[in-house]
Amino acid sequence: MDKWGDIYKSIGAKPIINAIGSVTLLGGSTPIKEVKEAMDEADSAYVPLMELQEKAGDHIAKLTNVPSAYITSGAGSALTLATAAFMAGDNDKLIQQLPDTRNIKNEILIQKVQHYWYDRCLELAGAKLVEFGSDNKTTKQDLENAITDKTIAVHYYAVEQNIDPNALSLEDTIEIAKKHNLYVLVDAAGQVFPLENLGKYVRMGADIQCVAAKYIGAPHSTGFALGTEEAIHKLSLQSFVGYEGRRIRGVGRPQKVDRQEIIGCVTAVERWMSLNHEDRLSKTEIMTNKIVDKIKHIKTIDVTIINNIIGHQPFGLTIRPNVHADFTIEDLVQKLKSGDPPVWTRKSLYAPEGDDCMDIHMFGLNAGEEEIVADRIVDALK
Numbered sequence: 001m002d003k004w005g006d007i008y009k010s011i012g013a014k015p016i017i018n019a020i021g022s023v024t025l026l027g028g029s030t031p032i033k034e035v036k037e038a039m040d041e042a043d044s045a046y047v048p049l050m051e052l053q054e055k056a057g058d059h060i061a062k063l064t065n066v067p068s069a070y071i072t073s074g075a076g077s078a079l080t081l082a083t084a085a086f087m088a089g090d091n092d093k094l095i096q097q098l099p100d101t102r103n104i105k106n107e108i109l110i111q112k113v114q115h116y117w118y119d120r121c122l123e124l125a126g127a128k129l130v131e132f133g134s135d136n137k138t139t140k141q142d143l144e145n146a147i148t149d150k151t152i153a154v155h156y157y158a159v160e161q162n163i164d165p166n167a168l169s170l171e172d173t174i175e176i177a178k179k180h181n182l183y184v185l186v187d188a189a190g191q192v193f194p195l196e197n198l199g200k201y202v203r204m205g206a207d208i209q210c211v212a213a214k215y216i217g218a219p220h221s222t223g224f225a226l227g228t229e230e231a232i233h234k235l236s237l238q239s240f241v242g243y244e245g246r247r248i249r250g251v252g253r254p255q256k257v258d259r260q261e262i263i264g265c266v267t268a269v270e271r272w273m274s275l276n277h278e279d280r281l282s283k284t285e286i287m288t289n290k291i292v293d294k295i296k297h298i299k300t301i302d303v304t305i306i307n308n309i310i311g312h313q314p315f316g317l318t319i320r321p322n323v324h325a326d327f328t329i330e331d332l333v334q335k336l337k338s339g340d341p342p343v344w345t346r347k348s349l350y351a352p353e354g355d356d357c358m359d360i361h362m363f364g365l366n367a368g369e370e371e372i373v374a375d376r377i378v379d380a381l382k
């Protein structure tokens, strides 16, 4: 560990300990060793990328039990390319017209209760988000009422670790959308565990399910779309490779992936599907408990273990200042950040208003760093 962060220091950037989890803000994730080795091997030759994308997609589709798949520049790009695919289809003239959507159906419906941070990716290719439902509930009728002759697709944000009982379910969304001949797009970026969730929404009837490969040990910049033959074919026509590969300029050109990244992504999916997940979960639980054991005696905070194994970020803990505390979570965040090395945490983004707390996740911690995080919290609250 004596080389920890030296490469960043050499150009004057300050490395940090990441106790937040998988956030792009801090570099997101670290590709695993097998992935880096495979990426190095990919250097040995050039390969036509149209063909590589097709073969890589076939491979991922087989592993995840869906008809078709395509590797993209993150789940964000998969969302954008999917909307472009829905709007322009396989019409090269329309493909080259986007993001100008004149005379193209361009409305994508999203439940008001499901508005979220990444929905901006759905508008990049020219689509327009149209809300349905109210601030606190969505009904089937709300969806029926929102459909117009400009509607092209319905979006659904899958968060199985925290299902919103007031949201319209994916089952109902698919049923109504299909009755009206609309595409269904699912952001399932973090739904990488249990393994059956990879591809499940497509098997339920969605046209495209977007996954973030940053969560499974691939290069942080990759992701993939899983879907029907038709939808994934249309998505592939929007890809950056089409610029030269087909001499057709889709919207995907600024969202490039390297051949090394494509190989890295396939390798990550392969390894994820055959990984011993009990072992992965148990290691994460042990790290979580180490922190909890060291800080649970602190009188000014309440510490709870997060009892979740769904998705990409199992376990972790929540720290909440209690009635004895004379500090806020923001004070604690700043204190941890100002130490050496800085420990980055943040106020929980998902806690209700007024609930001042922080979640700590193991995802971004190197082996042993959990001890440092715990010691630093103890120090900060002395």
Ligand SMILES: *Cc1c(COP(=O)(O)O)cnc(C)c1O
Pocket: 024, 073, 074, 075, 076, 077, 118, 187, 188, 189, 190, 211, 212, 213, 214, 220, 221, 222, 223
């Ligand atoms: C991370 C994430 C994205 C964006 O994925 P990238 O691979 O970073 O582009 C989209 N949606 C959700 C829910 C995510 O967690």
